[in-house]
Amino acid sequence: MKNLKRITSILSLISMIVLGGMLKSCQADNFLYNKSEDLFQPKFVLAAPLVKSNSIALVWYKVNDADTYTVELHTDNYYKSLYKEYTVTETQVFMDDIPYKTQFYIRLRANHRDPGHNSQWAYTSALTEERPVYAHILKPVEKVDITETEVTVNWTVDSSNPVDSISVVPAQSKEIPAIGRKLTAAEISSGQAKIEGLEKSTAYNVNVYDTKKPRVYDKPYNQENFRSAGPSPGQILVMKGDDLDALLRANNTDPAIPEGTVYFLEAGSLFKITPFTISKGFKLTGGTQGERPQIEMNGNWNITEGSFLSSLAFENIRFYQTIDASYFFNSGTAWTVGEISFYNCVFNHFKRGFWRHQGGGKYKEIGNFDMSYCTFDEVGGHTGPYGTFVFGSAGADNVKKAIFSNCTFMRDYYQTTDKNRNFKNLFDYGTSKYPIHLTYQNITIYDYAYNRSLINIPEAVGSTLIFKNVLLASACGKVIQAIGANSTTIYENNYTTTDYLLGAASIQGTELGISAQDLFVNPAAGNLMIKNSNSPIVTNRVGDTRWLP
Incomplete structure (x- = not known):
């Protein structure tokens, strides 16, 4: 009308x-x-x-x-x-x-x-005029939902804004076919659909629609975009059987190889490397058409003294060690890195620690540290562990921002029954006085850091700590051991099981009143899926969301 x-x-x-x-x-x-x-x-x-x-x-x-x-x-x-x-x-x-x-x-x-x-x-x-206000129900497409040929699209189910169709259209190429179809009843009720048949490394726009609306350009809701996985032009493709170790070492000192080179590792591949001292940034990314690539590390990375790196990035790879006393990264030199990122990676069998800074007075600067959709499992177990993240450069560490989201930390006394041989902490900023913005959001912690404090920022005055949507199902100690004066702490929507003996009040959380054994499907075997779909962990989307049914 x-x-x-x-x-x-x-x-x-x-x-x-x-x-x-x-x-x-x-x-x-x-x-x-x-x-x-x-x-x-x-x-x-x-x-x-x-x-x-x-x-x-x-x-x-x-x-x-x-x-x-x-x-x-x-x-x-x-x-x-x-x-x-x-x-x-x-x-x-x-x-x-x-x-x-x-x-x-x-x-x-x-x-x-x-x-x-x-x-x-x-x-x-x-x-023509701006479209009148309409509902934005389509959610951003997460990397974890993208493979080389498929994408999982999510939207908010809302009876006042119904959805019945979906389209995935190439954003730049007219030669690549668009994909569009009606949604099934199950997809409509769940607010999720999987689209198959994508081209590798291609930019796409995705829309969901209410086709019952009379006017064509009122049918779509908000548009989101993504790029399918796969090697892009300029990337170095590393196949099964290739010598990744020799390739990385040679390119590290080759002036013809630019900073930021991307190495695309074939899905299902296994590589063994002895990490070296890095002189220029790079990215290792794993293929998605099959099992994530695996890298066995016989040692730890370091960075060349006085280096300025734009970025280091690792995506969709399982890293593990078979040696007794080592780390993923351990540095006693001075350097600056603009950004360090980990996405959808798994870390196993790092026994002494994961990320360690040392060298008194050796200034180390990280502009932005981002870790998301990563899992630490079966780590720790050394007689002299240092911890998950330990910044021990005697006050010379400057991490401007560190964000951990949708990550799981669990089972950190590998190959021993002695829970005291654990990873000790999540984040120990040592004696650094440089303020840090530190965020833990949608984190699941199970059987980790037994009787140890998780976060220590004792001297970084004016820092910010955000602790949000965290599920604490471990007998660890205090969440905060110490935090610098005039710092901001924000707690929101956190939950604890009965395994955490100190209660939820200190993190402004809610006590579930049940144990990890009752909450998870099979935690002892590493399966932290939530048993009860009506649990507040599910309805409030708490913890690492990959464990939600």
Whole structure:
């Protein structure tokens, strides 16, 4: 009804304009057309088209001997991208239900019965209005939901904003086919759909729709975008059987290999490396068409003294060690790194620690440290462990921001029954006085850091700690051992099991009243899926969301 009123009002206005225009044209000498074979170029009644929402009205004066009129709507001012064409006999056209907030370039021609005598084009343009407020229910596409050929799309289920269809369209290439289909009843109720048949390393736009809406451009909800996994041009493809260790070492000192080179590791591959001292940043990313690649590390990484690295990145890889006393990273040199990131990685059998800084006075700076969708399992067990993250450069460590999200820390006394031989902590900032922004969000902690404090920021005055959506199912000690003066602490939506003996009050959390054994499917075997789908852990999306049913 609202649309009908809008159309009626626009058509009424057009009629008034046309009537006035006809009276004016009868009196104007310059519109008393002379007889000729070629038609005169049409002249618009208004200085600009009339725009209402996502509709455009166009009115022009009658051209003598014109058989019809052609109106073209283009999206470029070279008139090479035709959106739609209209052929009419009247001196007006109403272009309804076209894209919102789009600049259209319009041209009008009078058509003779003999096309050789058509008029020249008359030109104008119009910008449709912004789309009215609508629901944004489509969720951003997470990397963990993307493979080389598939994507899992999620949206908020809302009865007032129903969804019945989905489309995944290449963002840049017209040669690659788009994928669109109706959703099944199960997909509609769950708010999740898997789309198959993607091309590797391709940018896509994804939309969900309510196709029952009457107007075309009101059917879609918000659009999200993503890139499918897979090697991109310029990446170095490392296949099964290749010597990754030799390749990384050679390129580390080769001036022809640029900073930030990406190495794409074939899915299902296994590599053995002896880490070295890094002199320029790189990225290791694992393929997704099969099991994540595995790297056995016979030692730890370091960074060359005085180096400035833009980034170090690791994605979709399982790292493990078979030696007794080592780390993933251990450095006593001075350096600066802009960004360090880990995504969807698994870490096993690092017995003494994971990330350690040492070397008194050796200044080390990390601009941003990001770890998400990662799992620490069956680590620790050494007689002299240092911890998960230990910054021991005697106050010379400067980590500006560190964010941990959707991660699991569990079972940290590998190959021993002595729980005291654990990883000791999550994050020990030592005596650094540089303020840090530290976030733990959607974290699951099980059987980890027995009787040990998790976070220690004793001297970093003015720091920020965010501890949100954390599930604490371990007999560890205090969450915060110490935090610098004038620091901000934010706690939100945290939960504890009965295994955590200190209660949930200190983290402004909620005590579940059940043990980890009752909460998880099989925690002793490493399966932390939540048993009860009605648990507040599920309904409030607490802990590492990969464990939610």
